Amino acid sequence: MRRTYHLIILFFALSFISYNASAQCKGFAKKICKLELIPYIHDGNYHAAILTEGEEAELYKTFYSGQEYRLAICGSDALPDIEFQVIDAYKNVLYDNTENNLSRIWDFSLEASQQLKIMVKVPMGDTESEYPASGCVAIMFGFKDTE
């Protein structure tokens, strides 16, 4: 009986934590990740979700020539550093942050407009916790005023 009781408490405590994480995702994107874009101007789009260690996400976007972009990908404190790659239609890896000290940002411009795919991965953490950690991951874009 006591064991069942603890399991119930654990289950609902985890549910509550998960809800809080979801509610805080918007705040995380706006108040923390957006700062990574400075001095670029945030485009205003919102791409954020709760991800768990081991989970991956993809984002598809068209980028245009003549614009200077900054990509910022941030994970909340509960998560290990987020890994990401930027890939073109020919599957060429144009950027891999694991080769750049797991940088949260990447500044780039394009000679020609094209669609790119951004692959995001939450690696497994080093902790020996029984449950994989979950937290907010935000993907944000900034650009420069061309004038």
Place this chain on the structure above:
Amino acid sequence: MPEKYFVKHLPVLLLFAFSLVIISCNSGKKKSVKDVNIEDFVTEDDIFDDIDKAKKIFYSLPSPLETAMLIKSAGAEYDEELLNDISNSSKYTTNKSMALNLGIYTTDLSFASLFDQTQASIRYMEAARKMAEGLDINDAIDNATMTRLEENLQHRDVVMDIISETFLNSSSYLKENDRQDVAAVVLVGGWIEGLYIATKLVGNSSIKNNELADRILEQKLSFNIVQRMLDDNQENEEGEPNQDILELIAQLQDLKEAFDKVKVTTTESQAVTSQDSKVTTIKSNTEVSVTPEDFKKLQLVVDNIRTSFIQ
């Protein structure tokens, strides 16, 4: 046992009940990103070939601010006649029309502010606010936002930050409240407005060596993303057809046919990073081509769609 047992375990029971409420309120709340069925994406677009049904997928359209910036950087001039008249705002009473025109007015606002049109910026922010309030998007554009805008009209960087933040407030509110479909409609409205302004500005000019015309044709790349984003929202949470989205897909059918006449080819890319600035330049070549007749058709289709959106 009963009473004593109940009192002893009251906190746990309360936690249990509270958690049930929370879970029921948030069931299916992961709509801001979706698991994708691979069969939905059998297309000729190479970049989507490896789409993985197990992953979370985001589609990103140019925001109203980015759309306005793209038009301006291609050499556009400001013409207020092209923007959706503020007086139209009272006509929009359905969720779909308010969502489309939230996007449209936000693009108009962005366009006006990029050309330092201060009074127009205030008027269009008010119009966007009216649409947001109609959609019950709480506090996306509040009195403090309006005051901050009025106090900073001479500082374009601050104005752009305000526009970016209000759009972020709207889109995050919608996505985190199971209204991903409405967020998609807002984006489509803003994107079509940008396309409309650009096609009108090109007018009867030659499209050869015309940067604005090239920018319009390159939107074929973003139209693929529009289609996927709308396809993802064809059904509501209960698996029922989403009529607003289905109508919108039908409205955009002519645009699909017009963009089918546009050829866009991109060569392989090479990334070169400057050691000084640390900025990477992606070197490649994209060719866009269309006949003048098909460009005219594209202009006409965009005009018709935009007219239907603002009616």
